[in-house]
Amino acid sequence: xxxxxxxxxxxxxxxxxxxxxxxxxxxxxxxxxxxxxxxxxxxxxxxxxxxxxxxxxxxxxxxxxxxxxxxxxxxxxxxxxxxxxxxxxxxxxxxxxxxxxxxxxxxxxxxx
Numbered sequence: 001x002x003x004x005x006x007x008x009x010x011x012x013x014x015x016x017x018x019x020x021x022x023x024x025x026x027x028x029x030x031x032x033x034x035x036x037x038x039x040x041x042x043x044x045x046x047x048x049x050x051x052x053x054x055x056x057x058x059x060x061x062x063x064x065x066x067x068x069x070x071x072x073x074x075x076x077x078x079x080x081x082x083x084x085x086x087x088x089x090x091x092x093x094x095x096x097x098x099x100x101x102x103x104x105x106x107x108x109x110x111x112x
Contacts, residue, residue, distance in 0.1 A: 001031055001032060002031050002032070002108060003032040003033075003102075003105065003106060003107040003108065004026055004031055004032070004033045004107060004108050004109075004110060005033075005034050005099055005103075005107040005110070006023055006034070006035045006110050006112060007035075007038060007099055007109055007110065007112065008035060008038065008039075008041040008044075008112045009039040009041055009112065011039070011040025011043055011044065015112055016041055016044050018112065019035065019112040020055045021055065022110075023035055023059055023064055024055060024058075027064065033064055034065075034066040035064055035065045035066060036067055036068070036090060036097050036099065037065070037067070037068040037069065037087075037097075038069045038072060038096065038097045039069070039072055040072070040076070041112075042068050042069050042072040042076055042078055043078050045068060045081070045082055045087060046078050046082065046085065049085050065087070066088065066090075067089060067090040067097060068082050068087045068089060068090065069090055069091075069096050069097040070089040070090060070091040070095055070096070070097070071091065071094075071095035072097075
């Protein structure tokens with residue numbers, strides 16, 4: 001079993017959906033997977049919440065979606081929506097979501 005951190009940066013919905021699909025495939029293959037939403041991807045969570053996207057919601061429910069960037073959520077105007085969705089705000093890198101702690105735990109970091 002390997003450990004993967006999928007670090008989503010892009011605000012393109014199609015790109016983020018591929019991040020989610022890869023997360024599901026890796027989990028189904030027995031790997032440990034976490035997703036962090038950073039940059040423009042922070043604005044996609046409210047959209048997927050409203051759509052009731054089953055894959056997104058299942059990965060949020062099982063803890064695969066580890067959290068969302070605090071600073072970017074505020075800058076993009078989605079802080080309240082991400083808070084209402086129950087997403088964990090991450091701010092360990094100058095109010096942004098860093099991945100150093102995951103790298104130190106031997107996660108392979110994949111940027112989307």
